Amino acid sequence: MALDAADLGPATSLTCRECGESYELGPRYACEQCFGPLEIAYDFTGVTRASIEAGPRNIWRYRGLLPVPSNVQDTPNTEPGFTRLVRADHLAESLGMQRLWVKDDSGNPTHSFKDRVVAVALAAARELGFKVLACPSTGNLANAVAAAAARAGIRSAVFVPSDLEAQKIITTAVYGGTFVTVRGNYDDVNRLASEIAGEQEDWAFVNVNVRPYYAEGSKTLGYEIAEQLGWRLPDQIVVPVASGSQLTKIDKAFQELIRLGLVEDRPYKVFGAQATGCSPVAAAFKNGHDVVRPVKPDTIAKSLAIGNPADGPYVLDVVRRTGGAVEDVTDAEVVEGIRLLAGTEGIFAETAGGVTVGCLRKLVASGALDPEAETVIINSGDGLKTLDAVAPVARPSAEIAPTLEDFRASGLA
Numbered sequence: 001m002a003l004d005a006a007d008l009g010p011a012t013s014l015t016c017r018e019c020g021e022s023y024e025l026g027p028r029y030a031c032e033q034c035f036g037p038l039e040i041a042y043d044f045t046g047v048t049r050a051s052i053e054a055g056p057r058n059i060w061r062y063r064g065l066l067p068v069p070s071n072v073q074d075t076p077n078t079e080p081g082f083t084r085l086v087r088a089d090h091l092a093e094s095l096g097m098q099r100l101w102v103k104d105d106s107g108n109p110t111h112s113f114k115d116r117v118v119a120v121a122l123a124a125a126r127e128l129g130f131k132v133l134a135c136p137s138t139g140n141l142a143n144a145v146a147a148a149a150a151r152a153g154i155r156s157a158v159f160v161p162s163d164l165e166a167q168k169i170i171t172t173a174v175y176g177g178t179f180v181t182v183r184g185n186y187d188d189v190n191r192l193a194s195e196i197a198g199e200q201e202d203w204a205f206v207n208v209n210v211r212p213y214y215a216e217g218s219k220t221l222g223y224e225i226a227e228q229l230g231w232r233l234p235d236q237i238v239v240p241v242a243s244g245s246q247l248t249k250i251d252k253a254f255q256e257l258i259r260l261g262l263v264e265d266r267p268y269k270v271f272g273a274q275a276t277g278c279s280p281v282a283a284a285f286k287n288g289h290d291v292v293r294p295v296k297p298d299t300i301a302k303s304l305a306i307g308n309p310a311d312g313p314y315v316l317d318v319v320r321r322t323g324g325a326v327e328d329v330t331d332a333e334v335v336e337g338i339r340l341l342a343g344t345e346g347i348f349a350e351t352a353g354g355v356t357v358g359c360l361r362k363l364v365a366s367g368a369l370d371p372e373a374e375t376v377i378i379n380s381g382d383g384l385k386t387l388d389a390v391a392p393v394a395r396p397s398a399e400i401a402p403t404l405e406d407f408r409a410s411g412l413a
């Protein structure tokens, strides 16, 4: 692969998150010494609030903080990001809170935060010489990879559990790439993808062999929240957890902003949200364990159904370091969370958002989360992708004939 010519912006090397061993930039993802995960190290120069604010209104405004070429915005990509930060006063009131915001990432091109990670992975994968964009996915990543590859004019190859939501199957298949449903759960699909990645040299599995680059895309959620709050960190943030990558990278973004002097250095707390039917990180947190014991997922929150989360231990580190917590909610509470957000703020979240709102409610009730402190929650995906979850409870008020008599008789006036 033509690495010598690769331009990966401010990225300088890959570092092992376990033992600190350093490697040249390239298509690596595991440490040769200890098998720990690798992440990107940087030399940031010339990044200021003004340089960021002068950039485009998408994630490439933060290109100086990402492992992507400096001219990244000139190459076709889906250009996600700069989604709205919604002041959620009605939801806050219903939970007895004061200052609450929803970072609504359902507004991305394929309606989830996964467009961010894929945009960065695509840009890096091209630089690293890969020809095919691939992934194992719980659904949203499949949408994002298939769309980004279509836009870039390259082949995609995505692998998902065969019991995925119908909407996520359709919204992936429509882009026309190679799309394989696998009879197994996400952890089976992920293992298969790792095996295929070992054989297919020019396939970039965004969350496997180019994972260090991909994971950095989630940092942009943290940058945007700070910028949209007027270059300020919130006091508390609640993030849904599947592999745990999004949560750990939002924390990385906050740390970078502090280090670069772009925001004031003050404490913030990070909270994780899981569905009880797949809550290995919440279980480890509640039991005081450092090891995350894998589980077999059984929940309607399929996008979060990763039983063996790669970043689970790092989520525990972040949450414990910042004084947060990891909570979990039942499927019934997930549906209540979806309805609460929709009914108070007009935002229709997918099940992951229902998990986040449900956990927010529980964290406030238990006193773990301060109702008076400024709080941001992430809505990472769109409810139109998980309609079945709410279909039984989201019904019309009445069905009537087109007559005034029938309307009057319905008692709805």
Ligand SMILES: Cc1ncc(COP(=O)(O)O)c(C=O)c1O
Pocket: 112, 113, 114, 138, 139, 140, 141, 240, 241, 242, 243, 244, 245, 246, 247, 303, 304, 350, 352, 380, 381
């Ligand atoms: C909508 C949605 N939210 C949150 C997540 C969790 O992301 P992570 O694996 O980075 O924890 C996912 C993962 O697929 C997702 O699809």
